[in-house]
Amino acid sequence: MEQLIITCQKNSEEYVDRKLAVYFYGWLVGKLDPEMIDRFHETGVNPLSIYVDEDRKNVRFHLGLLNDEVIEQVRLIFNDENMTTISLESSSQKSFEIIKKESRELTAKELSKRFYVDEAEGWHNVRIVTPMAFKSHGEYRFLPDVRLFLQSLMKKYTYLDEGTEKIDKDLLDELCRHVQISGFRIHSQRYFIHHAYVTGFCGNFILKCSGSQTLKNYLKILLDVGEFTGAGVKTSLGMGAIQLIKKEEKDGKAKG
Template identity: 25%
Template sequence: MIVKYTMKMTISDEIIVANELAYRLYAMLLSKAAPEFGEYVHQCDITPVSQNLTIDSKGGILWNVSLLNDTAIRELSPVLDEMTQCCLDGGAVFDIVDKKIAKIDSVEELLLAGKDWKRISLTFDTPTAFKSRGQYVNLPTPVAIVHSLINSWNGCIDECPIEDEDGEGEKSIAAGLEFEHFILKDACYRLKKNRIPGFKGSIVIYNRLSGFHSELAGALLHYAAYSGAGIKTTLGMGAVRVDKL
């Protein structure tokens, strides 16, 4: 259902390793897939691939790729399983020195993983932004986060869509999530010739919900570690680390 690859990489070239290199990594990945898959993702309302490039606390370079439905897994897992190098346009070459794979095999597993989550830390490792009424929103709110995650879930997890025609369920979940603590800073993402305003940092969320709404909120926040949050998660934005406190 969902597979996430976390690949530690090294590079010998003297280039600045920035989050924005994720865009070129994604282009390289698509070039190795069947042409039909490229056509498929361009037709999807929600692309079932989330990927980003992050730097860990020790300076290690991590390429994180989440495949969010069975089609993406079928087409890209064989490519990623065999990949030992990433050769980008322009000559930069990354060597993959370690590869970890995490899997979620069912919706039930996802719901169970987020059960009894009351205090949750979200760390945004690459610039993150949302969009509302055609405008960029570069500050997070519970409404923006929940809306983004439900959109991704419904666009990728066909087995169990979240049915909420009037939007009241989404509002109820967002109303029950309280920002207990946050440290945020502005951070832009440069994509081609565009500068997208966003933020990085961390938020501690307290889940005041009960019953199924609480379980669903926990599952959605756990899902964020795979899907990312906000816009352009396929192109490197919105990387999220999720920790239960």
């Protein structure tokens, strides 16, 4: 599994476009193998997640790549020395000059170490970077829900580990018995996709696990994977990005 971050220069300090991740996904898919994209649609499993963030000077496109096939194809696109700009005709800024490319990996070996060797804590502060929502019984849910959140992460991890999104329901039940949301600060936010929108939530929530060390380690690797894949619906179009707030980061802010 790999995350690629493409940093591009902005033409002004103004916010670029609320649909930027959607436009970027369309641009990227147009450069990938059509047969591979068709397989994604047929199976309902998309090993590609995207989200966008920006500051006054730059915009960053974050790509989470879950399998070797999509990693290879995306690398070919961005390793091309002629790939110096990203053209998004539907965006208010049409051309984005690439100024930096970064990548990081999360290997099966590293995940195994974190599960079998490390001793994860039972407390995690999860930042919801882009609007998150879940779909349950045909309806969108836009409030933090432990079961729907963990179920989404388990599907991502199971796909990464076994190539399928079929999860162990007993394990999910066990997680839900021992994991709870102990605090949150969120707000609702619409996420626009083409001519429609999905209402999601942003902010942060705190997960507390009171189970065994094995369960705590499993929760931690789910969250680690989630930083690459996102959680909930429409993660390939920019929704559901998460980051773990490390204790030193939180403590530093508190001291300030």
